[in-house]
Amino acid sequence: MSPAVFPSRSVASRLTTLFWRHPRLLLGLLLAPPLLWLGLVYLGALAALLLQSFYSIDDFSGLIVPELTLKTYAQLFRPSNFDVITRTLLMALSVTVASGVIAFPVAYYAARFARGRWKAAFYLGVMLPLWSSYLVKVYAWKLILAKEGIVTWAATATHTDWLLDAALSLPGIGGSSLSTSYIGTFLVFCYVWLPYMILPMQAALERVPTSMLEASADLGATAGQTFRTVTLPLALPGIIAGSIFTFSLTLGDYIIPQIIGNSASFIGMAVYQLQGTAGNVPLAAAFAVVPILIMLVYLTLARRAGAFDAL
Amino acid sequence: MRSEASWPLRIAALAGLLFLHLPILLIFLYAFTTDERTFTFPPPGLTTQWFAVAWNRADIWPPLMLSLQVALFSTLLALVLGTLVAAAMSGARFFGRDQLSLLIVLPIALPGVITGIALRSAIPMLHLNFGWQTIVLGHATFCIVIVYNNAVARFRRLSGGILEASADLGANAFQTFRYILLPNLGTALLAGGMLAFALSFDEVIVTTFTAGTGAASKTLPIWMLDELIRPRQRPVTNVVAMVVFATTFLPILLAYYLTREGSETAGSGK
Amino acid sequence: MSPAVEFRAVSRHFGPVKAVDAVDLTIAEGAFFAMLGPSGSGKTTCLRLISGFEQPSYGQIRIFGEDVSAVPPHLRNVNTVFQDYALFPHMNVRDNVAYGLMVKGMGRAARHAKAEAMLDLVKLDGYGGRKPAQLSGGQRQRVALARALVGEPRVLLLDEPLGALDLKLREAMQDELKSLQRRLGITFVFVTHDQGEALSMADSLAVFHNGKIAQIGTPSQIYTQPATRFVADFVGSSNLLPPALTASLGGPPKWSSLRPEALHLAxxxxxxxxxxxxxxxxxYLGLGTRVTLAVQGTEIAAFLPAGTQVPPEGAPITLTFAPAALHVIDAE
Incomplete structure (x- = not known):
């Protein structure tokens, strides 16, 4: 007859017994390395950044004065700096709206009509551009928007170059070519962040039950009414979730405006240049806090709209 | 109600997809152009010489090797750390659980420039010198969430019953990990690792902050960024862009096929 | 000889909830023991206390006389057939069954031979190479059973073992489990909410109610002499007579129970x-007719065998019973 209780023969077995008697010990062991990493390295870094934004730089020596002050934040409101912030905000806003408009038909079709193979194709069709190299995508647009590039060629070939010229001569957003204008920057932002808008939107639309649409049609609503009063409100959390990405990503990007655009500064570029060549780390840190604050406000509003369920 | 989609909707959806894909295809075309100085379209002629030129360019290989090395180490670190968090999160409820899940997404939710500058100012405080190790430090930080997302979805699907069944049949915790948990987690971890690799391989924003200044910490994306700002031989850049695209494309495709049977699919949240 | 399982004032609290509340329990070696009760009554927690997946907040559990307070599940010679079977999806049936032997270090050939023999016993010979996903519900159940039995545990725990099976399969498995248990002589402890299953399979059972044991006894004791109103109500579809009615039938002024089949047309x-x-x-139920009647405001059910002339609805009816059939419930 075998024993009722086996002896603990190995170290592994003894450790298992220890974990069984003290479940918190195992949890602690599991969590310790990632917590050390994220909590200490990453949160520590963020805290250091926040702290630096309260320092200032000595105008004469160019050295950082490690005394707490709001002087650096006040500098953000100088016209040249404040312009950077409003420019970035406007860009983020228009990119978000445009991405929403382009994304909706794709997401709607994929969620409601695509089946089987097509569904997989749509999914991959959105996911691959999402994950493929960011820099390569930006580079592709450099090719497209160049003065001698495909857009100019296509406009000439279809005799619509007057349209292109008209767009480029628009005051404020035009330029000598698409790749050196705000229009170009805007187009590339839309392109690069579009998948981030489509996926949550599609997920939200897929959660709208077909029966609900049938009920609406059954009650006499036209297709348009159903769309406006049922589909859109139910899909809204997904749209907001997508906009969190497009908005946040545009706020912080500094590569795209550097490569495509008229070299006007955006928040990301300001941060990069201030900490690098200018060596003004406090102001760079203060600039970096701006998107964090904007995103905090945005996230709070989004949470109220129920967008986090769609993430 | 599952009627056919209207034609305007179909066209708009298709146009959206084409908008996403045509620019990438263009890179492929430009890799074969004979035009060395501009981006003329249509290309005046086609040639395959740039592949040979790129192959023989000595300044491309070290960045490529460095990028592979960084991606490999970041992925391995992220795999360990991400799996640990997923294991802890899938088990007990504990104080600070929600805060932890927020902490994990933070490196990817905040704009890259913030993660970058934060690490940039923290690294000297840790008495570290900038180099490839600090690039790995940055990459692993935002790759954790990729592995975590994949692993935690699989943990959720895995019925807790099989872990208990293993213990019930006499397996100790390490045997349960080796024979039950790992085989069932395998594809999810592989998919997460693939995505983390792809993400790390072409990351440029955080890298510019965490890399040193010397040639020894120039990754392939940084090399490309230099070429974009100060172009030298444009078609060579096209060839490299193609290679970078392929190097990230394959792991992503593989990750998708590894996880598509399950309810969770890799990559739906970057 | 010490009993197979012994609970001494065992409690398991989850925060303010007393899932198991000061339970004393003794399960004899070789018994086929049932834990019966509605969901949330504490029966499953008791099972998990035996397997070691829960640890008692208070009290002591002994398995064959050994205090298992400090013994984790993997060192207890107790195996479980889980409610959802919990088969390992990535292993074939043979490896599933041989798993317990493998982790204890048995060689490949030996454990596979034992696994195949066990599959034979549960009538699954030839299925060793299949994956669990390729099996029917009944077959999965047999694999789970084989996997739990192959290591020859001292106690086998079964958590709602037949819950997921359809009626016909369930009846066949009841007989099979019973004969398997007799053949192997292993102590079986199973949890169920189905009183019919508990009564027909167990040779003794405990009825759980709100974390406590309401009654322990043989099936016939539980059935004919329920200790509390809850047991009378939960086990079978007994008639519960309020004190006044009991008194008017010649009993003491207490609650009593009366089985429907104990009543006969006068x-x-x-x-x-x-x-x-x-x-x-x-x-009409085939074997007889179930008649309900109102007596002094209490609804009474009677089971009258086939062939009885049952008066039509609305007609008066008088039913008699042997005085011993009236079971007075002493406890509250």
């Missing part, structure tokens, strides 16, 4: 206690 002037009321409804 022959003229039969002696003994009798219930008189009007027929409220009847339901």
């Amino acid at each position: 022959q003229s002037a039969a002696p003994g206690p009798a219930l008189t009321g009007t027929v409220q409804g009847q339901r």
